[in-house]
Amino acid sequence: MKISIVTLGCKVNKYESDAIMHSLSEKGYEVFDGLREADLYIINTCAVTGEAEKKSRQAIARCRHLNKNAKILVCGCASQKNSLQFEEKGVDFIGGTARKNFIAQYVDLIACGESFEKQNLSALPLEYEKEDFATQSRVRAYIKIQDGCNNFCSYCIIPYLRGRSRSRELDDILNEVKALPNEVREIVLTGINVTDYKISGKSGLILLLSELDKFGKRIRLSSLEETIVDEEFVKALASLKNFCPFFHLSLQSGSAKVLKDMNRKYSPQDFEKSVNLIRKYFPTAGITTDVIVGFPTETDDLFEESMHFIEKIGFSGLHIFQYSKRDGTVASKLKDLSSQLKKQRAKRLEELDKRLRKAFIAQNKGGKVLVEEKEGDFYVGYSENYIKCYIDSDQDITNQVIEVEFEKPYLEGEKVKIKQN
Numbered sequence: 001m002k003i004s005i006v007t008l009g010c011k012v013n014k015y016e017s018d019a020i021m022h023s024l025s026e027k028g029y030e031v032f033d034g035l036r037e038a039d040l041y042i043i044n045t046c047a048v049t050g051e052a053e054k055k056s057r058q059a060i061a062r063c064r065h066l067n068k069n070a071k072i073l074v075c076g077c078a079s080q081k082n083s084l085q086f087e088e089k090g091v092d093f094i095g096g097t098a099r100k101n102f103i104a105q106y107v108d109l110i111a112c113g114e115s116f117e118k119q120n121l122s123a124l125p126l127e128y129e130k131e132d133f134a135t136q137s138r139v140r141a142y143i144k145i146q147d148g149c150n151n152f153c154s155y156c157i158i159p160y161l162r163g164r165s166r167s168r169e170l171d172d173i174l175n176e177v178k179a180l181p182n183e184v185r186e187i188v189l190t191g192i193n194v195t196d197y198k199i200s201g202k203s204g205l206i207l208l209l210s211e212l213d214k215f216g217k218r219i220r221l222s223s224l225e226e227t228i229v230d231e232e233f234v235k236a237l238a239s240l241k242n243f244c245p246f247f248h249l250s251l252q253s254g255s256a257k258v259l260k261d262m263n264r265k266y267s268p269q270d271f272e273k274s275v276n277l278i279r280k281y282f283p284t285a286g287i288t289t290d291v292i293v294g295f296p297t298e299t300d301d302l303f304e305e306s307m308h309f310i311e312k313i314g315f316s317g318l319h320i321f322q323y324s325k326r327d328g329t330v331a332s333k334l335k336d337l338s339s340q341l342k343k344q345r346a347k348r349l350e351e352l353d354k355r356l357r358k359a360f361i362a363q364n365k366g367g368k369v370l371v372e373e374k375e376g377d378f379y380v381g382y383s384e385n386y387i388k389c390y391i392d393s394d395q396d397i398t399n400q401v402i403e404v405e406f407e408k409p410y411l412e413g414e415k416v417k418i419k420q421n
């Protein structure tokens with residue numbers, strides 16, 4: 001049986017899809033990552049915005065277009081939030097955010113031709129379920145260390161869908177990394193709120209990182225909350241041999257008023273202090289962020305304040321989201337701004353993003369690039385501070401760490417191209 005896995009949303013979903021793929025391959029199924037003609041489709045859905053949810057539903061039609069007789073199984077945040085929207089589309093199985101590690105068993109049932117009632121969504125487990133997640137062999141592996149979130153930002157539905165924060169056992173994580181093939185040269189720690197990673201109830205991220213550092217693989221963090229950044233934390237990161245100086249620090253808004261309304265736990269001043277600390281220890285750090293535009297209390301003036309702050313920080317890139325009302329959240333009771341206004345603001349931020357990305361690249365003189373694959377005529381990979389580089393080389397340099405100079409890069413949009421002899 002051919003199985004195609006379609007993943008929407010964040011890196012945690014990606015990690016979990018990889019794990020599902022792995023368990024299905026182990027059972028001897030032919031599994032594809034992405035939309036391909038198949039007998040069974042698994043759609044790992046996302047509900048972070050209304051748009052993501054819509055795309056999750058649309059994925060069903062795209063699968064049916066490829067094979068109208070295929071079985072379809074959905075799981076993830078959108079089906080956890082509202083299973084009815086998928087039931088109406090007549091899918092064969094609906095799961096939620098938990099127990100994705102049992103999907104392979106459901107697939108076995110389908111393969112045996114057994115019919116089963118649409119399963120009820122499983123309750124969110126309060127304890128982290130041990131997942132036998134061994135990530136597929138690639139240059140980079142995502143390692144899930146945590147799930148859930150306790151922050152309850154006023155706009156966010158995720159804590160309601162993924163439950164409270166729970167951390168994976170240290171030994172489980174170390175064993176997963178130990179089992180990775182040698183070709184995996186870089187690991188990225190993912191979770192819904194990595195900042196909240198705990199060992200025996202205490203903040204455990206630094207201890208985890210120092211243990212992982214011993215494997216000699218490059219280490220990245222996927223996304224961090226500003227609240228974890230203090231001198232002790234950054235100093236500890238700087239003492240690691242393999243830590244990549246790249247930080248995705250979620251800002252969401254540069255306006256103190258909007259941050260308060262979002263129930264974020266810091267002010268723009270706190271955020272700026274954290275960025276300065278990072279730059280003190282990592283002068284060439286890449287620092288990207290998430291920004292939500294059009295939050296209900298974001299007036300024109302507050303948006304300008306936010307733009308000004310974002311420019312002042314000089315991020316190396318922005319991930320821009322238009323505010324999307326999520327029923328059940330505190331902010332959903334506030335009056336929504338018009339979609340036209342949100343679009344206009346997003347466009348202004350996109351222009352700023354382009355300028356910031358170029359300025360960041362121009363400040364850099366070079367770096368060590370882990371080459372991942374060939375794209376057209378170029379070998380591509382990322383520098384330690386996450387600049388995507390296009391390397392022109394006569395030799396196959398895949399899976400090597402190449403030291404490159406950007407002295408004469410020629411920029412094509414945001415592309416850094418390098419000639420390597």
Ligand code: SF4
Pocket residue numbers: 149150151152153156157158159192193
């Ligand atoms: S930190 Fe806030 S935005 Fe992030 S998952 Fe938790 S509640 Fe959502």
